[in-house]
Amino acid sequence: MSNAPGCLYVVATPIGNLDDITRRAVAVLGAVDAVAAEDTRRTGQLLTHLGLRRPLVSLHEHNEDQRTVALVGRLQAGESLALVSDAGTPLVSDPGYRLVRACREAGVAVLAVPGASSITAALSVAGLPTDRFLYEGFLPARPAARRRRLAELAGVTCTLVLLESSHRVAASLADLAAVFGGGREAALARELTKAFETVRLDRLDRLAEWVAADPDQQRGEHVILVAGAEAAAAAPPALATEAVLAVLSEEGIGARQAARIASRLTGEPKNALYRRIIGTGN
Template identity: 50%
Template structure:
């Protein structure tokens, strides 16, 4: 296999074209192929920067087939850049199958740093960033979405989601129902674009902001949910002591379940207490 046979994971701008890096441009110009989520979208980017590299599509509907083809091209000595429509590939976008196949075949993979909507939104949100969980997209159906939200009701770290314009209002209504009217939220809209906005407050506050102008419900959204108030002080000391003893021998999830059953406590609260104890140690 040629030394040039490399898969490059190349982040592209999430709005402002000036955010592309010199290294990303050099890579896109030098590779043999660009595997793009939407070749028409990527062609506009390439034309803007005068890049003439050949493109092929790689999206959720053809990824298995395309990944096999690209691995063969890489094994024959060609180089490939993987891009999504915007931001860092694989983050709620296609590419995982290709990267895994390349790793399995010992093909060199180089990931370039660059734009990512989730990290950009989080860094400017004003919510705690010492611990956070990126969840991708919530389920599209309200019932499944409510179940997913219920699972994070006791989570004490920040949760980060992408959300589609057609669902953003319904999602906020579900958050208000499941997590309560006072949970702190931040909505980031159209990051790095001329209409960029960060809106902080409760679910109702943000719904009111969206409803004030119909155009506000259009665009790209990152929704961040502040963590629940820490409940460790509400847990009895003997339960926390038993949890500490059990986690020395068992996975935290299993230990939390045992202590919860023994003391008739919430398993999620014990699990979060265990996570915080591990992070502090």
């Protein structure tokens, strides 16, 4: 391997099973001058497993601005560094963007060392279309903001990919079923490549009920994949419209704005929706 001086390597690491590390990643991690890691303790455990000893520098969302200047300086001085996240491919819902951007602006070489990713792993086993997909990442933590964002995403026609934490997966699935319609097909991929890996393809309402009823399915890291609007089984129009109106009402959105949003999401006439909202019937 040619380990040119002054190069930042963006290195993917396993998302669970440590045997998923690539031979190139091992070679790079063993050759660089230091490893910039989101969690130095977790990366230290990985390096120990690989039989490697390298200096570690913490780089996470709270210190990336301050550390970037020093790291770019080291790279410009001729050192080579590896950038890793907790797991998977760095910069995908992980810190590192500022460092990579600063390296590009400073003329420092940045090379990808590809490997594991929970996103592509989930897509490969979910059983949903993969020719087009939209990666949304984590939904907003607050319920009101989450439902507003889901209302904006309801009409997406390709497979939607979301990440979710153990604390919010049940609530997010319930909101998905309410906003998108319970009949929309979706898959939940949990703890991929780990001992308790679970992948289930079902309707959103059934997935939401299953996770709510089983605390074990709320543990670990989750990828939620939702079929695109055109590929989803069509729910009865009246039921879909009522679900949209209910969410907009919960968020305290005014009647005229709610009618405009609901019209765009359901295709029903704006004026008719407005009359329904204010209770004047047909």
